[in-house]
Amino acid sequence: MKTRLTEILEIEHPIILAPMAWITDASLAAAVSNAGGLGTIGPNAGMRTVTTDVEETGERLRSQIRECRAMTNRPFAVNFVVGVPGWDRDFSDRCVQVGIEEKIPVAIVSQGSPAVYTRRLKEAGMRVVHVCSNVRHARKAQETGVDAVVVSGTEGGGHSGFDQMTTFCLVPQAAEAIRIPLAAGGGVVDARGVVGALALGADGVYMGTRFIATKECPAHENVKQxxxxxxxxxxxxxxxxxxxxxxxxxxxxxxxxxxxxxxxxxxxxxxxxxxxxxxxxxxxxxxxxxxxxxxxxxxxxxxxxxxxxxxxxxxxxxxxxxGAGLIRDVPTCAELIHEIMEQAEGVLDRLDGIRGK
Ligand SMILES: Cc1cc2nc3c(=O)[nH]c(=O)nc-3n(C[C@H](O)[C@H](O)[C@H](O)COP(=O)(O)O)c2cc1C
Structure with missing residues (x-):
């Protein structure tokens, strides 16, 4: 399937692995990228202990980036959480520097203003995707010069904004407001979600929860169950x-x-x-x-x-x-992405069958 998102990110299928702290590690990211989506290395990827050391945080990320590169020659992303000065911003600054030094292809920037890192990342030659939770922020991200925007609704796991916008209402409003490629997140777990997101005006999807229940995800078996x-x-x-x-x-x-x-x-x-x-x-x-x-x-x-x-x-x-309520199996990332793309054809056929009735 070709969309503006697959073209700009140079991927086969319009599916981005949304970053999930601790569990979107190099292996999971590489598995998604090898299956034709865009894998993302998240904060604390590949680690099992918390560190308070900024340098060590950066070096941990560097080793994950190198590991991912050894496992795939396709594009992958790293998540930079913009964070709060005086709390976690120092860690983010160091991780951004490491990402630039390692020449990562795509940055997914979340939980903060696009004004903080976009220019540096773009000057380093990366594609920059910014994660937003309302239309105003999507517009602001576009103005700042990012390549694509993710809008993610309150259905999603982890953080979403104060506004509690649902994916169903947020995506079409964001699609009307911006010109650059848009990915829809929050509650997308299967082919119906992918086709639905495209129908709402998105160019692809951003999936977190669904990828926890995959074989390559390092989350504990109890979480998957x-x-x-x-x-x-x-x-x-x-x-x-x-x-x-x-x-x-x-x-x-x-x-x-x-x-x-x-x-x-x-x-x-x-x-x-x-x-x-x-x-x-x-x-x-x-x-x-x-x-x-x-x-x-x-x-x-x-x-x-x-x-x-x-x-x-x-x-x-x-x-x-x-979307967890729709997840019934623990496939490999390749099986999952293959099944979603195959079933998307079936969903489109069903819609075709309805048309004109
Ligand atoms: C376990 C978990 C951890 C997450 N950690 C992060 C994170 O570190 N950075 C971030 O930007 N978003 C994080 N998120 C949010 C996801 O990137 C994404 O917005 C969300 O999973 C999309 O909705 P879905 O879970 O319905 O697919 C996390 C989500 C989950 C479920």
Whole structure:
């Protein structure tokens, strides 16, 4: 399938592996790229321990980039989380520098303003894709000179903005607002999602949750099983970054970072239900994301390691999207991408059959 996105990223199928901290490592990224999509190396890729050392973070990334290159000669991406000065920005700055030195082909920049890194990345010769959660940010990313925009709705696992836009409403509005290629994320897990995203005006899709349940994903078996057992209502969104609720008054003026981080979607489990009961029925990400006294410099905490890598999923939160309710198997990335593209033809045939009736 050829779209503006496949052309600009020089890939075969319009499918991007969305970055997922700790679990989108070199092997998973290479598997997706080898299957014709765009694999992405995420924050803390390939690691099992948290480091507070900026240099070490950069060198860890460098080794993942080199590993990925050894496994694929196709394009792949690295995720740079823009982050917050004084908290995680130093880590991001170092990772961007390493990405430039290693001449990575594509940067996927998220959770912050496109004004921070776009120019440097473009000058280094990369394709730059910026992740947004509303139309204003998509426009701003385009103005800053990125090559493509991702808009990702609240259905998705992990962070999406304060605005809680659904993919179904966000994608067509973003498609109307920008001229550059657009990928749709949040809830896309199969061929229906891919064709739906294209129908809404996107040029491709950005999939996270679906790729957790693949053979190459280093997530613990317990996480994959939890996804297989998930139903439509198994996840919830909780606020992150503001004490005042999902969209506090004036949120639009509060800066890009907070808006993108505004909420985070997690699987509902006993740990979350207990934490909620203790908080009188309300919950914010800050209430449960960190282990008290432990540092969390690289956007995801020790709890994420415990849950995603050690499989302690009943004692920690796991970030998973609503699309989990549709996931029923754990294929290889090649099987998954092949099946999605093959079934997309079937979905298009079905629509063709409806036309004119
Ligand atoms: C486990 C997990 C970890 C994530 N970590 C990151 C991250 O490090 N950086 C980022 O930009 N987005 C992160 N996200 C968000 C995804 O990149 C993407 O927006 C989302 O998965 C798309 O929706 P979907 O899960 O329905 O496919 C994460 C999502 C999940 C599920």
């Amino acid at each position: 939890a996804i297989l057992q998930a139903q439509d209502t198994s996840t919830m969104a909780v606020r992150h970054g503001s004490p005042a609720g999902l969209k506090p008054p004036g949120a639009g003026d509060r800066g890009f970072v907070e808006e993108r981080r505004g909420s985070v979607r997690i699987l509902i489990n006993d740990y979350i239900l207990n934490a909620m009961a203790q908080k009188g029925g309300t919950l914010s990400y800050e209430d449960f994301r960190s282990v008290p006294g432990e540092v969390d410099p690289n956007t995801e905490s020790n709890r994420t390691v415990r849950a995603f890598l050690h499989g302690e999923i009943q004692e920690n939160a796991i970030t998973v999207g609503q």
